Amino acid sequence: MSTPEDAKLNSYRTGPDEQGHFGIFGGRYVAETLMPLILDLEKAYEAAKVDPEFKAELDHLNKHYAGRPSPLYFAERLTNAIGGAKIYFKRDELNHTGSHKINNCLGQIQLANRMGKKRIIAETGAGQHGVAVATVAARFGLPCVVYMGATDIERQKPNVFRMRLLGAEIVPVTAGTGTLKDAMNEALRDWVANVEDTFYIIGTAAGPHPYPEMVRNFQSIIGHETRWQLEEHEGNGRLPDALVACIGGGSNAIGLFHPFLDDPDVAIYGVEAEGHGVESGEHCASLRGGKPGVLHGNRTYLLQDEDGQIKDGYSISAGLDYPGIGPEHSWLKETGRVNYVGATDKEALEAFKLCTKHEGIIPALEPAHALSYVQKLAPTMDKNQIIVMNLCGRGDKDIFAVAEHLGMDI
Amino acid sequence: MMKETRIDRRFAKLKDEGRSALVTFVTAGDPDHETSKSILMGLPGAGADVIELGMPFSDPMADGPAIQASSQRALKAGENVRKTLDMVRTFRESDSDTPIVLMGYFNPIYVYPTEQFLVDAEAAGVDGLIIVDMPPEADDELCLPAMKHNINFIRLATPTTDENRLPAVLNNTSGFVYYVSIMGITGTAAPNPDDVRARVEKIRAKTHLPIAVGFGVKTPEQARDIAATGDGVVVGSALVNAITETLDNKGKATEKTVSAVLKLVGELSQAVRGG
Numbered sequence: 166m167s168t169p170e171d172a173k174l175n176s177y178r179t180g181p182d183e184q185g186h187f188g189i190f191g192g193r194y195v196a197e198t199l200m201p202l203i204l205d206l207e208k209a210y211e212a213a214k215v216d217p218e219f220k221a222e223l224d225h226l227n228k229h230y231a232g233r234p235s236p237l238y239f240a241e242r243l244t245n246a247i248g249g250a251k252i253y254f255k256r257d258e259l260n261h262t263g264s265h266k267i268n269n270c271l272g273q274i275q276l277a278n279r280m281g282k283k284r285i286i287a288e289t290g291a292g293q294h295g296v297a298v299a300t301v302a303a304r305f306g307l308p309c310v311v312y313m314g315a316t317d318i319e320r321q322k323p324n325v326f327r328m329r330l331l332g333a334e335i336v337p338v339t340a341g342t343g344t345l346k347d348a349m350n351e352a353l354r355d356w357v358a359n360v361e362d363t364f365y366i367i368g369t370a371a372g373p374h375p376y377p378e379m380v381r382n383f384q385s386i387i388g389h390e391t392r393w394q395l396e397e398h399e400g401n402g403r404l405p406d407a408l409v410a411c412i413g414g415g416s417n418a419i420g421l422f423h424p425f426l427d428d429p430d431v432a433i434y435g436v437e438a439e440g441h442g443v444e445s446g447e448h449c450a451s452l453r454g455g456k457p458g459v460l461h462g463n464r465t466y467l468l469q470d471e472d473g474q475i476k477d478g479y480s481i482s483a484g485l486d487y488p489g490i491g492p493e494h495s496w497l498k499e500t501g502r503v504n505y506v507g508a509t510d511k512e513a514l515e516a517f518k519l520c521t522k523h524e525g526i527i528p529a530l531e532p533a534h535a536l537s538y539v540q541k542l543a544p545t546m547d548k549n550q551i552i553v554m555n556l557c558g559r560g561d562k563d564i565f566a567v568a569e570h571l572g573m574d575i
Numbered sequence: 576m577m578k579e580t581r582i583d584r585r586f587a588k589l590k591d592e593g594r595s596a597l598v599t600f601v602t603a604g605d606p607d608h609e610t611s612k613s614i615l616m617g618l619p620g621a622g623a624d625v626i627e628l629g630m631p632f633s634d635p636m637a638d639g640p641a642i643q644a645s646s647q648r649a650l651k652a653g654e655n656v657r658k659t660l661d662m663v664r665t666f667r668e669s670d671s672d673t674p675i676v677l678m679g680y681f682n683p684i685y686v687y688p689t690e691q692f693l694v695d696a697e698a699a700g701v702d703g704l705i706i707v708d709m710p711p712e713a714d715d716e717l718c719l720p721a722m723k724h725n726i727n728f729i730r731l732a733t734p735t736t737d738e739n740r741l742p743a744v745l746n747n748t749s750g751f752v753y754y755v756s757i758m759g760i761t762g763t764a765a766p767n768p769d770d771v772r773a774r775v776e777k778i779r780a781k782t783h784l785p786i787a788v789g790f791g792v793k794t795p796e797q798a799r800d801i802a803a804t805g806d807g808v809v810v811g812s813a814l815v816n817a818i819t820e821t822l823d824n825k826g827k828a829t830e831k832t833v834s835a836v837l838k839l840v841g842e843l844s845q846a847v848r849g850g
Contacts (some may be wrong), residue, residue: 184712192712192713193710193712193713194681194708194709194710194713195708195710196636196637196707196708196710196731196733197710197730197731197732197733197735197736197744197755198637198731198733198734198735198755198758199735200710200712200735200740201735201736201737201739201740202735340643341633341634346634347634350634350635350636353636354636354637354639354759354760357636357637357758357759357760358758358759358760358763358764359758360735360758361758456686458682458685458686459680459681459682459685459708460634460682461634461636462708467682469682469686471686472655472656472683472686473632473656473682473683473684473685473686473687474632474633474650474683475633475634475682
């Protein structure tokens with residue numbers, strides 16, 4: 166049944182509203198100490214967004230420093246192996262630092278410079294965001310502190326070493342279970358204590374307004390490039406039939422999806438990490454195994470118990486191991502525009518191996534979750550249909566974890 | 576308009592007596608429900624004028640290590656919002672004057688859900704709420720509904736609250752204003768009494784509400800200095816530390832736990848009363 170609310174919804178791309186809401190999701194639930202700063206940040210971002218100079222600087226950095234545009238690559242051998250729709254990879258794993266995270270970090274550090282901030286802080290899970298932050302901090306000569314869960318430090322040693330080489334100070338977080346959510350709590354505590362000189366580069370499209378919108382906009386370069394690149398491959402006006410991306414906080418996914426939300430013929434799939442399976446209770450599927458709540462400055466779907474205490478997520482992939490999700494995804498779920506599905510640890514490992522063998526590309530475990538769903542989706546589609554999957558990170562960082570799961574010694 | 580609350584009456588009475596309020600914070604259910612209840616019942620007798628009871632949350636973003644650990648202990652021992660309200664109800668059977676303010680984060684209230692929480696909190700005898708992650712921009716969700724249940728919504732003003740922001744912070748605030756005396760999380764840096772005095776005077780120029788000062792007040796000496804400028808002084812982490820120091824090696828309460836907290840409250844009370 167259609168309601169007056171539905172009738173008004175002629176675009177999925179106008180959010181958030183002035184208070185940062187996507188439907189009931191999003192918002193700005195933070196301690197008062199941070200409020201004036203968050204309002205300042207919003208003002209600075211609104212000004213930068215429409216400033217041609219800001220855009221020109223960012224374009225320049227994206228091209229000459231990050232290496233954009235990233236290729237849109239037809240994965241022909243994989244397409245033949247799986248059967249069905251043509252599979253394209255948006256190769257954000259080829260960016261400088263090895264993932265899509267640099268897109269957002271270049272944007273935010275430029276904003277930090279404009280605001281005259283002298284110190285950068287960040288949280289990181291898999292370490293991809295931490296490496297990207299440490300990289301841009303080195304590039305712009307700013308001191309950088311990265312909060313990282315002690316558990317994650319143990320399972321992501323190569324990235325920890327990279328960040329240290331880049332000059333970042335890594336602060337291990339032992340609170341909670343020592344993963345991404347705890348790192349974010351600790352980064353927020355740092356920010357509250359150092360508001361005047363510090364810029365907090367949040368790594369995903371979550372947190373208090375304007376972060377979800379700002380991160381989405383910096384990441385939307387992924388979808389914008391995909392649109393013209395696919396036309397180069399397939400002819401003018403050709404749109405993908407399906408988009409697939411993995412979802413932890415959801416920044417790579419919203420970056421690919423957002424430019425296509427108002428193209429009704431493009432089916433969109435967000436793939437959550439199911440860990441040992443949603444039924445097992447050990448997973449990170451916030452949208453399908455959680456319920457709405459308020460954490461880290463926004464209302465969104467969260468993994469939580471019946472008393473509203475946040476539960477720890479679990480996934481083989483540290484980058485998806487977050488008990489929440491960006492608020493825009495929560496809204497896209499409720500409106501039905503995006504289909505949210507999942508892949509288990511085991512399925513992701515199989516996809517990881519498949520991609521490596523057939524394409525000579527070692528993917529990160531995060532996009533291996535997306536690929537696992539592509540394996541299910543492609544055979545249900547025609548040969549002349551097209552899937553674009555965001556290959557948002559490379560797997561170098563994961564080889565130790567994968568070796569352990571495969572029972573191999575390195 | 577709200578009716579007069581226990582908080583209003585308590586601050587008015589203390590003003591008549593010419594002294595500041597000692598506002599004490601402990602986490603409900605720390606280290607376990609029964610011990611915590613014994614502490615709560617003993618607080619007025621030990622000299623607490625206003626009681627803040629923390630509602631433990633898994634992700635206390637504005638709190639330092641002491642209160643983080645106390646929240647973890649309480650949750651591990653099975654504390655939840657329902658049990659905390661039970662504790663308040665029991666307290667009210669023998670004390671109908673000492674105000675109780677619940678302090679915490681929004682999510683456990685939101686999933687309770689909010690309206691039912693307010694009904695139950697009012698019935699249990701809760702007088703005020705301090706919900707750290709609910710700024711004025713979110714007043715529709717909790718602050719305004721709380722007022723309809725005659726529960727004061729107490730807002731935090733901070734060193735970053737400038738003249739542009741202060742009116743928004745004071746609007747809809749009732750009971751008292753909580754001035755956060757440091758930039759940072761609970762129980763960390765020590766406040767500078769001169770800075771605090773200057774800020775409190777600026778807030779006082781804009782509101783008739785009492786102003787309590789907290790975050791980082793640990794010793795009776797600090798409490799005495801702060802009490803000289805504020806209408807109330809809040810002590811939290813120091814009391815939580817007093818609990819922590821008496822636990823056995825498994826983190827369980829000992830026979831010293833309740834008395835250690837109440838002894839410190841007694842000393843703080845003496846100091847606030849100018850003793």
